[in-house]
Amino acid sequence: MSIDLHFTDSGGGGTPLVVVHGLLGSADNWRSHLKQWQRRHRVIAVDLRNHGRSPHVAGMGYEAMAEDILALLDRLAVASVHLLGHSMGGKVAISLARLAPSRVASLIVADIAPISYGHDHDRVFAALRRVEAGKPTNRREADVLLAEHVEESAVRLFLATNLERDDEGILRLRIGLDEIQEDYETIMGEPAGEGAYEGPTLVLRGTHSPYVTDEMLPVLREVLPRAEIETLEAGHWLHAEQPQAFQAAVNAFLERVEA
Structure with missing residues (x-):
């Protein structure tokens, strides 16, 4: 059963950009980026379950977290979105794109691959x-x-x-x-859904991050065959370490998609 997520919504027209934070993050961490994107897009930023101001409930499965966002889009009467997720939020975004591809106009995945990772928290x-x-x-x-x-x-x-x-x-x-x-084992596991998301996709990765290495790219391309790979001089928190480069990459991608 989905839950009512806490979210912010800038309002406006066009296809919204939905922003999904990573493990132990929240929409608040993206405040400076949200202000910039709101100049061009309607921007919706969510707090995932057990994060930020959203409810605490058992279960951190990727299908459940994707369903939470889909339920929010239904409440807001939003047909499709540009979907951006970082780290765990990137796996949520991939899961949503695989489970409901018609709702995802484009996908932006920040420094995560659709694979299982070891314990590092x-x-x-x-x-x-x-x-x-x-x-x-x-x-x-x-x-x-x-x-x-x-x-x-x-x-x-x-x-x-x-x-x-x-x-x-x-x-x-x-x-x-x-x-x-x-449910940490589930968080570190693979995203939900099967097959590939065939829509336009941007994958941003950090040069100093171990989360999206060259060795992982073949598996990534099986799931995201249209992925454009862009590497920033940063670690895992590339949006915080290289905010201007991150903004520029996202903006350029969205301009290409919406052209």
Whole structure:
């Protein structure tokens, strides 16, 4: 059963651009990009289940997460969209494109391939659990707790976007961490659906990221045969590390698709 996702909608005409964040992210992380895209498009940004301001529910399967977005598009009476997803959100986007190709006018996948990956979030989960137990009352305290498990300041800043202050002044996690960890194997697995999405596709990858290597491209092209591959000088968070290049690549692709 689908759930009612939290979302933002800029309004306007034309085919909307739907933006789907990655694991432990939210629509808030894309705020600066959304402002730019809203100059040209109607932009809808979602918080996936167990993320941001959306409900916490059991199950992180890709078919279920795709169905959540399809249900939102139905409520908004949107027939088809340009669909952009980063990381886990890219797998959600691929799943939706395979399950309901008529609803996806074009697909943009940021630094993820349609394959299974190994475990690489253990220290991140440990850091979030440390914050949960430590009950910080300010951002500095939260950062000290996160730093016990995560050295990179940029990663700690990203994780801290999941904190919000409760009525007692304590910074609490707003994500469904229990639900995410319980279904982590599914998150790291392959997207849902079968066969290929035959629509226009852009795959953006980072030169310093291990998520879309040359060795993965044959499998990627089986699922996304029309994929244009563009590589940015960045790591996995390429939209944050190279925002202007990321914007330019997405805008140029959408202009070609809509021409």
